[in-house]
Amino acid sequence: MSHLDRLRAVFRMALNLPPDADVDDLRYRAIPQWDSLAHMALVAAMEDEFSIMIDTDEMIDMSSFALAAELLEKHGVGAAAR
Amino acid sequence: MSVFTLAGPERDAALLPRLAALTERHREACPPYRRILDAIGSAPPYERVADLPWLPVRLFKTHELRSVPEDQVFRVLTSSGTTGQRPSRIYLDQEAAAAQTRMLAATVRAVLGERRLPMLIVDSRSVVRDPTLSARGAGVLGMMNFGRDHTFVLDEQGLVDAEAVTSFLRRHGGEPFLIFGFTYMVWLHLLGLGGDLSQAVLIHSGGWKRLAEQAVGNAEFRRRLAAECGLTRVHNFYGMVEQIGTVFLEGPDGDGLYCPDFADVVIRDPETWQEAADGVPGLIEVVSTLPTSYPGHVLLTEDMGVVRGVDDGSWPGKRFEVLGRLPRAEARGCSDTFGQG
Numbered sequence: 001m002s003h004l005d006r007l008r009a010v011f012r013m014a015l016n017l018p019p020d021a022d023v024d025d026l027r028y029r030a031i032p033q034w035d036s037l038a039h040m041a042l043v044a045a046m047e048d049e050f051s052i053m054i055d056t057d058e059m060i061d062m063s064s065f066a067l068a069a070e071l072l073e074k075h076g077v078g079a080a081a082r
Numbered sequence: 083m084s085v086f087t088l089a090g091p092e093r094d095a096a097l098l099p100r101l102a103a104l105t106e107r108h109r110e111a112c113p114p115y116r117r118i119l120d121a122i123g124s125a126p127p128y129e130r131v132a133d134l135p136w137l138p139v140r141l142f143k144t145h146e147l148r149s150v151p152e153d154q155v156f157r158v159l160t161s162s163g164t165t166g167q168r169p170s171r172i173y174l175d176q177e178a179a180a181a182q183t184r185m186l187a188a189t190v191r192a193v194l195g196e197r198r199l200p201m202l203i204v205d206s207r208s209v210v211r212d213p214t215l216s217a218r219g220a221g222v223l224g225m226m227n228f229g230r231d232h233t234f235v236l237d238e239q240g241l242v243d244a245e246a247v248t249s250f251l252r253r254h255g256g257e258p259f260l261i262f263g264f265t266y267m268v269w270l271h272l273l274g275l276g277g278d279l280s281q282a283v284l285i286h287s288g289g290w291k292r293l294a295e296q297a298v299g300n301a302e303f304r305r306r307l308a309a310e311c312g313l314t315r316v317h318n319f320y321g322m323v324e325q326i327g328t329v330f331l332e333g334p335d336g337d338g339l340y341c342p343d344f345a346d347v348v349i350r351d352p353e354t355w356q357e358a359a360d361g362v363p364g365l366i367e368v369v370s371t372l373p374t375s376y377p378g379h380v381l382l383t384e385d386m387g388v389v390r391g392v393d394d395g396s397w398p399g400k401r402f403e404v405l406g407r408l409p410r411a412e413a414r415g416c417s418d419t420f421g422q423g
Contacts, residue, residue: 029156036223037210044230055196056187056228063180 003050003077007069010049014042028063042068050077085188085342086331086397093346093399094131100371101379102128105135108377111149115377132348132357136367136382139170139324148173150375161217161323170324178375182327185372186224189329189342192397193283193317194228200254201229202247202282204263204271206236217323218264218288225262225285235263235271242271251277264288265318269303273310280312287319287329291406300403304336320385320404324378328370330402338390338401345370347402349389350382363388363405384408 001009011023015033028034034042043059046052046068052075054062062068072078088096106126109116115137119125124135141147148155154175161170174182203226209219210226226232233250237243255277261284263272268286272279284307293303300318307313320339321329330339330347341347348367349358358364366387373379386405395401 036227040226040232047230054198056191056194056198057184057196059198059227060180060183060187 003072004069006049007046007065007072010045011042011065011068014038014045023065026065046072050075052077083188084192085185085344086192086340086399088343089398090392090400093341093343096343097346097369097371098128098131098134101131101134101369102126104371104374104377104379107374108149108379112147112377114145114147115149131346131369134369134380136380137377139322139381139383142170142172142324142376142378143168146171146173147378148376150175154375159220159323159326172323172326172378173376174326175375178373181374182372183224183227184327185342185344186327186329187227189331190225190228190285192331193285193315193334194260195258198228198230199258199260199283200231200233200250201226201260201262202233202235202250203229204235204261204267206238206240207234208238220323221264221287222262229260229262235275242275247275247277255279255281257281258283260285261313262286265290265303266292268307269293269298272313273306275311278312279307280314282313283315283317284313285317285319287321290404294406300336322368322381322383324381325368325370325373327372328368330368333396333401335396337395338403340395340397340401341399344372347387347389347400349387349402352386352408358389360389360392365408366402366404 008023011026012019012021015038017023017033026034028039043054047054050072058071062071109119118137119135122135128134150173155173156176156179157174159172159174203222205222210223212219233246235242235247259282261279261282263286265286265288268284304316307316316336318332319329328345330341333340346369348369349364350356350367351358351364363386366383366385367381368383369380371379384407386408387402388405389400389402392400
């Protein structure tokens with residue numbers, strides 16, 4: 001599975017979304033499921049799935065799926081998967 | 083980059099133009115605020131931060147004060163409000179919401195660093211689960227951003243979950259970790275814990291009223307935590323929902339609360355409203371550049387405080403102490419000054 005597919009799965013699980021939910025355009029607080037508590041669960045799930053440590057500022061800035069994907073690249077996850 | 087860098091005089095010079103610009107922005111965009119300024123005859127130029135017109139903080143309970151159109155409102159925060167009072171309503175647009183989170187992070191970074199630390203919360207998990215979040219829940223949730231492996235000290239019944247704490251300390255007790263709780267809860271539950279908390283940084287808030295009833299002040303609080311838990315990195319903070327994202331943080335030596343660079347306090351004589359001299363108690367006015375979507379940038383609180391010194395402590399600027407609530411009757415007098423706008 002590509003790292004983006006793994007990230008999609010992490011999003012669906014952490015935000016309690018159905019398995020076929022389209023998450024690519026999701027933005028923080030744009031849906032009720034992605035509130036501040038879910039945001040912390042999401043960040044923790046990403047850290048577990050990709051074995052990375054996300055800083056406070058990175059966590060605050062990660063306000064969309066697209067930015068989460070960028071954050072993975074920054075931590076070298078995308079590069080490692082290619 | 084620390085947000086505790088500006089000495090007294092340069093802080094006033096840095097804040098004045100930004101706060102004066104906010105005053106004009108809100109005057110333009112928030113009609114009730116404009117009516118208040120008109121009624122008191124407040125107009126620029128303002129020479130000092132202390133010259134800026136202030137709003138009594140309780141106006142946010144009685145008036146809808148926002149400077150952005152309704153469809154731009156991203157979050158509405160409410161205060162707890164004491165019995166029989168309506169809660170404050172604070173309107174944030176996307177920009178103001180993002181700024182408050184970021185600046186709170188920048189402020190606590192001074193004592194926590196960049197990393198999210200393992201976090202012990204002196205409360206029970208249910209406090210953050212309530213969908214109509216209490217002020218206490220919102221406070222806990224806001225601080226949880228700075229932690230990881232969040233562990234609650236109390237179970238759902240409000241009793242100490244010794245097993246959870248022991249297991250947390252086994253995992254993280256040997257590295258820096260964060261403890262957050264409300265002051266009274268910390269006093270009640272942390273002292274008896276019996277664990278080694280010497281690697282912890284404690285951040286606490288929520289007022290001293292219940293501890294004052296037991297004649298416990300900050301010095302005694304810090305002394306007992308150090309003696310019984312080995313906890314020496316202790317930071318109280320003062321802040322309110324009406325100026326969300328701005329916290330006045332106790333310095334490392336426990337010698338007072340310090341203002342981040344984007345904020346300041348003015349202590350006012352409750353009779354004359356003039357700025358009180360350093361060392362003389364008065365009402366605390368809080369100023370901050372963060373409230374861009376509502377006119378909360380200059381607020382007169384109902385708390386008494388005193389400036390203990392300026393540019394003479396661990397960090398630059400004023401260091402002050404909160405002395406407690408102004409008695410109710412006098413507080414009512416203060417909001418009458420502004421009538422009903």
